[in-house]
Each structure stands twice: as C-alpha cells, then as structure tokens.
Amino acid sequence: MFDFSIVTNWIHQWLLSLMPQGWAIFTECVAVGIGIILLYALLAIILIYMERKVCAAFQCRLGPNRVGPWGCIQVICDVLKMLTKEIFTPKGVDKKLYNLAPYMILLASFLTFACLPISKGLEVLDFNVGVFFLLAASSIGVVGILLAGWSSNNKFSIIGAMRSGAQIISYELSAGMAILTMVVLSGTMQISEIVGMQTNGWLIFTGHIPAFVAFIIYLIAGNAECNRGPFDLPEAESELTAGYHTEYSGMGFGFFYLAEYLNLFIVAAIAATVFLGGWMPLHIPGLDGFNTIMDYIPGFIWYFGKAFFVVFLLMWMRWSFPRLRIDQILSLEWKYLVPISMINLLVMALVVTFGWHF
C-alpha cells in the first residue's frame, strides 16, 4: 500500500529548504486548511447530487437532468444561487446565539472530518485517543442545533431543536457503544492503528457475531444522529416547516444543509473505518493472487468506495421507511438499542477475553 507520509515528508523537507521552520509549518497548516475546505465542499456537492439521484431512483423518477450532462451541474448552480440570497436576521432573535450556531455546527463537522483516515499517511488528526476524540467532537454539533432553535424566536424552531436534542443525545449512546465494542476488539483507540490491524481481515469479519450486530446498531444510530431517514422528526417538513433552521436564510441555511450532508458522509466514513477496514484492500486469506491485485488499487479509492457504499445503505434506509413518532424514536433507542448494545458489548468482551475471534 502506498504510504502518503513519504509525500508529506518530502514536501516538509522541501519547504524547510526554502524557509525557516516556523514559516514552513505555517505554510503546511494553510495548505491543510485549504485542502480540507476543498475536499469538504467537493464531497458536499457529490453527496447532494447522489442523494437526489438515489432518491429519484427509489421513487421511479429521473431526478435532476437539465443542467449539464445528467444534471451534474445542478448542485453547483444551487450553491451559487444560495450565495446570492440575502442573509438577514429576523426581529426578536437572540443575535449572538443566532449567529454563533452555524459556527458550532461547522466546527463539529470539520473536527470529525479531519479525523478520517483517507489513505495511509493522509490523516490530519491522529490522536492516541482518536475514536474518543471523534465522539466528543461530534457531540458539539447538538449544541449548535440547540442554539439555532432556541435563539430563533420561532415556535417551530424550538420544537425542532428540542426533538433534535433529545434524539441526537439518545442515539449518541448506542453509536458510542457500537464503537466501544469495536475498541474492545481492536484494543486501541488510535484510528490509524485500528485501520492498520485490519490487514488480514476487516473487523466486521474477524469480530464474530457481535461485530456484525454492532455494525447494524451503528447504522441505525448513525442515521438518527444525522437527523435523516425514518428519524427526520426535527425538521419534519410537513409539521415543522424546516425545524431548527426555519429562520435562517441564504447561506445561513446553507451551512446547516452542508453540515447535514457532510455528517452523513462522516457517519458512513467512520463505519467504513471501524468496521470495514478503512483504506485497507479486501484480502481473502489463502488467495495470494487476488490479494496482490487488490493491493494495486490505491487506498483512498478503497476508502471512498466503502464510505459511499455505506452512504448508499443509509440513503436506502431513508427512502424506504416512513417517519417515526417521537415516542417511538425514544423507545426504540432506550428500550431496544441501549440494552442490546450493552449485551453486545459484554458478548464482545467475552469473545475477546477467551480469544474466540478469528
């Protein structure tokens, strides 16, 4: 597998030969920042286009097909249109909190996005408490949603924010437990090490039944955490207009939309990292020829392939199930997913302690 740290080290050396160390690190930081923004925007555009097309396919429609070949410039046009709309602050809102909310949401989204191991040596943030940091950073987002709803001076917003808060914090538990189960199996929290130990088999295959159960639980909880699919109560269009971002206009709304789609990708990418081997190619023990061919496909293609596969699963879920009620959502979490994931955690601990995994 190609190690991108060779490239980054080479760039670092080259910059050091041009300028003093402080400036070199500063230049690298700026480059990383620009790279993250570009990748973020590109992924958002791809995801929104994909969502429209997938949704259209599930509903036997064509989807966007007028602007550009197969409608692929449609989303870019929408972004430009949104940029030219006025951002205004309605009467009676709590101005400070109202303007702070998009920052909080994008901050959470960027922090988790930077943790994703796109390819070997391309991690931006790689802490030894990686997974833990990831969960902590992702929960900043709910603060932004609550701020947006509370400060908007609108009844729809506040109901949407309260529902969203209750739903996201509840489902964070089982998402956290599912990841915890995999930490028990892998024995490390550092994301690059979790990926590194899946060389001979992805954790979902090596982890026996509990790993598979954890994957299912994670998919359900992840879908709920993005406020999508059967769990899109916080912004249920037919009852709450747009939920917590009703009062935001132009790009103010655009940020929420952007973060929502990127959070979908982040949830899918975490699933791809922790369960499906990150950038590791598919290896079948014993088939050396097959493994060698798989090694030729670059890591980031594997990574994006797996992530988009999980994104497709989540979209499938979204467009297949009807919306739940708030009491159904909460009882699904507290009466089913939490007990199941706790039992699952114990089973995984048993499997690991007695060495029953592959």
Add this chain to the structure above:
Amino acid sequence: MNFTMLVTVVLTAIAFVAIVILLSWLISPHSYNEQKMEPYECGIPTRGGSWMKFRVGYYLFAILFLMFEVETVFLFPWAVVTRDLGVGGLLGILFFLFILVLGLAYAWRKGALKWK
C-alpha cells in the same frame, strides 16, 4: 504536530464560515421591510412569546443520557485493555454494568421512558 493541526482545523472551520458569510454579504441584495423580519409561522401573525414551556420529558431523557455518557467515559479505558485484564476484568465490568442496568431498569419501571 497533532495539536498544531487541531488548532488549524478549528481555525479552518471558523474561517470557512466567516469567509462564506462575508462573500454572500458582498454579492447579495439588501432590503428591509417590516413583514420580512417577522418570525415565519405560516404567514399568520405570531401569537405569544416563542420561548415557551416545553415538555419535561426531554429533560428526563437528558438526565438519563448524562448517566450513560459518563459511564461510556469510564468504559473506554477498560475497552483498550480488555485483552490483558482476563477474566478478572470481565467480572469487574460485569458488576459495573449491572449497577448501571439497575439504574435503567429503575427509570423504566418508574415510567421515565414513557412519552406521556
């Protein structure tokens, strides 16, 4: 290097939002009228304040969440070393989870999980 990157990412997020808002402010039209600034509630005039009472149920779930989230913080260090701890660690965590489940069972029994 990791913490430099952390600061970089935080600044990137803030800069991204600030620059896009600035850009949008520069190229978008500006106008003012009384009706536009009103809270949107399906077109009819709003009645009463928006910062109103809401269901206590949300609060109960938040409290329950707090209990479980703190428990997750305790479970992470254990999860990393499960392999080395052996049967002793397993029994320990079984006891820990048993106390926790007792809390959930109590809340369930008391009807805190029911949406009235």
